[in-house]
Amino acid sequence: MEATAKILGKWYEGHKRDLPWRRTESAYEIWLSEIILQQTRVQQGIHYYERFLERFPDVHQLAKASTEEVLKLWQGLGYYTRARNLHATAREIVSRYDGRFPADYDKLLALKGVGEYTAAAVASIAFGIPVALVDGNVVRVLARLYGIRIPFTTPKGRKEIHTLADRILDKRNPGIHNQAIMELGALVCLPKNPSCRDCPLHPKCYAFKHERIKDFPVRGVREKSRKRYFHYLHFSCSGKVFIHQRNKKDIWNSLFEFPIIETSRAVKPEKITANKQWRHLLEGCRYRIIEVSPLYIHPLSHQTLYVRFYEVQAATAPSVLAQEYTCIDAKRIHEYPVSRLTEKYLMSLKKD
DNA sequence: AATGCGTGGTA
């Protein structure tokens, strides 16, 4: 075994956190945890993991559920494609693999929502298959340890990291090893102000020895986020509201929302009634604007949303709304999966 | 191969 792997394994035994998915050997539970944890902090994921397991104790229960229920349980976690793929894969496991996850890296990789990282994680942790995984933690640890100069955001950089990860992998205990290196990244080798004095690898660490911690990992440039302006029409008449499900290749795909007008520039609230789409939605309707919400600024990782909700009432619904949107009891809006933003708006209404 | 997908924590 590599000396590095030995040090990692020993450190892990003494410092690993007691996390719910570390108490199981079930491939289903490990897979579930990995999907939830994709680009998600452990602290945020734990709660969802427990609720999912409670509602869906095994892959058959998950497969039997409706996609909408899965989305509703996923609400607030972000990256909603994960929820749809989670559900699709559960059904695939039941129909094609008789409810048992295949102990095979390539077969795992072929599952929806399972990429190189997750396939390696499930293969090594659940089945003891000797494959190295690379996540954000591993990138950081190895880039510093070996002083990798190629940006990890490029294919070359990722390959370089992967080669190193493969080289130091403890093939006898790949699951433990993989978790150990991630745990080191999560607890010690932090993005900012890493605790190098507590790090068992610091005598070997290139970045530490050269006092160049801040120079690694090397990253490429990020594109700046674009601005978008959303105007939601919260139209209600006699206890009904109108919603629809987003279905474009865009944010919040498959979540529900009120009729929306998007503009490329900011629009003052008093000017919204002059908007073409607004007039189209409300054509032939005598309405009044009950309330204009404050401006919600909703920064995503790649775009910033400037959003306002207009609460509008009328005696009867305009035909466009009735035709193009789904009419539901206002009280039942909470049964639908919605974005965090819409959830916040709905919460603000409850308080009144 | 580059871009887009959410939300929340941290400094």
Added chain:
DNA sequence: TTACCAAGCAT
């Protein structure tokens, strides 16, 4: 306050 980034994936 902004920027970074977290057990990545799909197209």
